[in-house]
Amino acid sequence: MKKKVNNTICRCEEISEQEIRDAIRKFNLRTVDAVKRLTRAGMGLCQGRTCTPLLTKIIAEETDKKVDELLPLSKRPPVRPVKVEFLAREGEQKLD
Amino acid sequence: MxxxxxxxxxxxxxxxxxxxxxxxxxxxxxxxxxxxxxxxxxxxxxxxGGCPLQLFKSPVLELARESLKLYKNLAEEIECDIEYENVGSLVCSVDEKQYPDMKKHFQDKRREGINVRLIEGHQLRKLEPTLGEDIIVGVEEWDSYMVNPxxxxxxxxxxxxxxxxxxxxxxxxxxxxxxxxxxxxxxxxxxxxxxxxxxxxxxxxxxxxxxxxxxxxxVRARRGQIMVTEPVPLNKRWRYILDADYLTTAFDLAAVEDSKEARIKLGVAGSYIQEKSGNWTIGSSRDFAGYNNRVTMQTLKYMAKRAIKFVPKLKDISCIRTFAGLRPFCYGxxxxxxxxxxxxxxxxxxxxxxxxxxxxxxxxxxxxxxxxxxxxxxxxxxxxxxxxxxxxx
Structure with missing residues (x-):
């Protein structure tokens, strides 16, 4: 049996390297998006800004691929967190 | 090959x-x-990931009932924690004119054997202080579930x-x-x-x-836009709150197309769900935009505005992610x-x-x-x- 690895990969959602490797193996995951969706890694406040490179590297290792062969994480707006109230007012006031 | x-x-x-x-x-x-x-x-x-029972009418209701039964043991059966959770649901209205419709909805559901309860606005706010002052009435039931899609x-x-x-x-x-x-x-x-x-x-x-x-x-692609907020402490009673407009915009295409209101035309009727993690998902809209699955600022604006009416505290919570999906809508x-x-x-x-x-x-x-x-x-x-x-x- 392989040694358990407990490094925290996603700090926002507190997801460990082991959880990520387990999910990749169990669900046969091949993309950063899929890993994000199954583990929540990259779903937190920073939206994967910190953990995406680490995630990519783990997936590459698990799937015997090169990092640049993997699809990049899809970007979803907003770029940084914005208050719901701000979205409600969009267009009624200047953005600056 | x-x-x-x-x-x-x-x-x-x-x-x-x-x-x-x-x-x-x-x-x-x-x-x-x-x-x-x-x-x-x-x-x-x-x-x-909401599986609401009170939104369905026959003949889909019969399917939904059986499906929820299958969900009960599914996690064990497929060896995967699907985060199946009984959260109930609350459909509520912020429009005085909808009061008779809500009463009718309540009576219809009762007749269909769904264990619904009609609750007046002031009582709702006592049970769940996070609900907005504009809410006049709501219908709750406890046979709805939530899953991790x-x-x-x-x-x-x-x-x-x-x-x-x-x-x-x-x-x-x-x-x-x-x-x-x-x-x-x-x-x-x-x-x-x-x-x-x-x-x-x-x-x-x-x-x-x-x-x-x-x-x-x-079948045509009907776009639905959703926003996700940062996690906040869990609501006491209801974590699955729906706008009464949902009953028409989701199911009655003519009502959407004939409406003069811009929000309804975009199919915006709220479904506000707080996940176990504390994140709220704010849905949803319904429009036909071919295979375009991008969010639009205009629709998000209507969604955010409407959400604040129902759950005012959402205004001070940050949206961290938005996305849209294409649902197979049978225009027949x-x-x-x-x-x-x-x-x-x-x-x-x-x-x-x-x-x-x-x-x-x-x-x-x-x-x-x-x-x-x-x-x-x-x-x-x-x-x-x-x-x-x-x-x-």
Whole structure:
């Protein structure tokens, strides 16, 4: 049996390297998006800004691929967190 | 390369994977063909995971009831924690004019045997202080559930794979070969698969598969936009709150198209769900924009405005992510299509679930597996037959 690895990969959602490797193996995951969706890694406040490179590297290792062969994480707006109230007012006031 | 299957399922969404699982359980050799690089990349991956009972009317209500029963033991069955959780639901109104409609909704649901309760606005706020002052009345029930949609989709695939199902990714159906009244094989851009049955679970893209056989499948992509907030402490009582407008915008296409109100025209009627993690998902909108699955600022604005009316504290919470999905909406009558057809005889359609695919996935998989392997189905699916569209085919 392989040694358990407990490094925290996603700090926002507190997801460990082991959880990520387990999910990749169990669900046969091949993309950063899929890993994000199954583990929540990259779903937190920073939206994967910190953990995406680490995630990519783990997936590459698990799937015997090169990092640049993997699809990049899809970007979803907003770029940084914005208050719901701000979205409600969009267009009624200047953005600056 | 030539492959062989008993059944080819087109589509790696929750419907396709559920169909594959229930077939594989019966010993059927299934190949799932998915044009994208992974599962859950259409409507199944862009929804809130709510399975609400009080929103359904017969004949879909019967399906929903059975589906929720199947969900009960699903996690154990497929060996995947799908985060199935009883959260109940609260449909509420901020419009005095809707009061009689709410009362009628309450009476209708009661007649259908759903354990609903009508609660006046001031009482609602006592039970759940986070609800807005504008809410005049609500209808609650406790037979609604919530699931993690990704886990359901991938869980079905995991269990199906263990039973021998093969998944082909980045593999798009290009042609369907016929031998008289039957489909003989499916040709993708990568392989040829000889098969005894073909299941069209392509969701919003189902009509494209139909076209290859000269059929008009009256399903169109209906875009739904959703925003996700940062996690905050959990609501005391209700974590699944719906705008009464949902009852019309989701199910009554004419009401949306005939409306003079810009918000209704975009199909914006809130469904506010707080996940166990504390994040709120704010949904949803409904418009037809071809295969465009981007969010728009205008729609998000209406959604955010409306959300604040129902749950005012949302205004100070940050939105961290937005996305949109394309739901397979049957413009014929808004109902799913779960059906074999006359010709080709071995073509099965399982789509048109619109915003209810997650709720209806287990029962759909079970019934379609029965339709293929048995002489009849355990629940009548006559109301979902493709023959109801004979005027267009």
């Amino acid at each position: 030539i492959k062989r299957a008993d059944v080819v399922v087109v589509g790696g969404g929750v419907i396709g994977c559920s169909v594959a699982y229930y077939l594989a359980k019966k010993g059927v050799r299934v190949i799932v063909v998915e044009k994208k690089e992974g599962l859950s990349l259409g409507a199944s991956g862009a929804n809130q 990704f886990k359901v989709n991938y869980g079905f695939a995991y269990a199906a794979r263990k039973l021998g199902t093969e998944f082909l990714f980045s593999s798009q159906v290009k042609k369907i070969e016929r031998d008289k009244e039957r489909i003989a094989s499916v040709i993708t851009d990568r392989e040829k698969i000889k098969t005894n049955f073909l299941v069209n679970a392509a969701g919003a893209w189902a009509s494209e598969i139909g076209k290859m056989l000269g059929l008009t499948i009256p 009558d808004g109902l799913p299509i779960l059906s074999k057809i006359k010709s080709p005889q071995n073509f099965v359609i399982a789509t048109g679930h619109a915003g209810e695919g997650m709720t209806l996935a287990p029962i759909t998989g079970k019934l379609i597996a029965e339709l293929i392997t048995e002489s009849g189905t355990s629940l009548s699916i006559d109301a979902f037959s493709f023959s109801r569209f004979k005027n267009i085919n």
